Amino acid sequence: MAHQTGTPRRAPLSRARVLSAAVALADDAGIDSLSMRKLSQDLGVVPMALYKHVANKEELLDGMVDVIxxxxxxxxxxxxxxxxxxxxxxxxxxxxxxxxxxxxxxxxxxxxxxxxxxxxxxxxxxxxxxxxxxxxxxxxxxxxxxxxxxxxxxLFEAPSMEPHVQAAALRQMSARYPHIVAIALRTDHDEGSxxxxxxxxxxxxxxxxxxxxxxxxxxxxxxxxxxxxxxxx
Known part of the structure; x- marks a missing residue:
């Protein structure tokens, strides 16, 4: 008997699948990259198909929180x-x-x-x-x-600047805020949070x-x- 070949059937769209794909997208590209249009592209559906499962982006974010x-x-x-x-x-x-x-x-x-x-x-x-x-x-x-x-x-957010600029800024601050600078210059933390x-x-x-x-x-x-x-x- 001949076997049929072709493109495997995609799993039907569901709320769980939408939320899982949204979490994966945020993991891969960051939460700022998340949009209903980009999510629909990743799922291979038209954007309107998503709205059968999440009313809007806020509800999508709520659902992603529930996943986590x-x-x-x-x-x-x-x-x-x-x-x-x-x-x-x-x-x-x-x-x-x-x-x-x-x-x-x-x-x-x-x-x-x-x-x-x-x-x-x-x-x-x-x-x-x-x-x-x-x-x-x-x-x-x-x-x-x-x-x-x-x-x-x-408490002490790391400033977003080049290392040499940051070092110069801390030296400038040290005269007025010596205790803050002393704490900020501690080096026993991880490289990244x-x-x-x-x-x-x-x-x-x-x-x-x-x-x-x-x-x-x-x-x-x-x-x-x-x-x-x-x-x-």
Missing amino acids: VGEIGPPDPGVDWKAAVRQRILSARRALLRHPWASRVLETRTTPTPAVLDYQDSMIGMFRDGGFSVDLTHHVMHALGSRMFGFTQE VVGLGCDDQFEFEFALDLLLDGFDRLRLRGWSSTADLSDA
């Missing part, structure tokens, strides 16, 4: 709250390492997606299961901020995370409350 959050793994069962929280946050960080553009997109979302809400709810649940009051957990979540998703905003630009490397991230978790634990053990009189603490 879906890559965050659960903590090992049976570990205490501190290890569980630490594992979950570092898993989130690894997801952002795979998709360096994702932190920028997360920061632009004005309404959390269901996947983000699920993740936040599970994080809150780990603290509550660890014996944290609702009051303390509320303040803990504020203190964690974006660190819950595995990234932080850099693991998430975005700046010196937000793995050591710095874990250092701050462990300080926070230890501090949260001390407050938990003290039975801390935001309404209590702490003047004698």
Whole structure:
């Protein structure tokens, strides 16, 4: 019997396939390269075909965030709250390492997606299961901020300039801002940040995370409350 030959059939377009292709495009060319037209070209469809699955680019970005959050793994069962929280946050960080553009997109979302809400709810649940009051957990979540998703905003952004120009600028600044320059000239950071630009490397991230978790634990053990009189603490 003769076998038919020809072009393999393309998988039917679906929301999952659209989001997967969008993530791959952002990974390969950067988030600024992402457009509905470019995405449709990569998928081999007309741009209007995308709108059956995502209403607009904002909904596309929301869906891409959900894909990344879906890559965050659960903590090992049976570990205490501190290890569980630490594992979950570092898993989130690894997801952002795979998709360096994702932190920028997360920061632009004005309404959390269901996947983000699920993740936040599970994080809150780990603290509550660890014996944290609702009051303390509320303040803990504020203190964690974006660190819950595995990234932080850099305090000292690296200026975008040629090395010799940057060196001259730092020398000029050193007379007026000696302490800032001394910190900026530290050389024990990675050449490139693991998430975005700046010196937000793995050591710095874990250092701050462990300080926070230890501090949260001390407050938990003290039975801390935001309404209590702490003047004698």
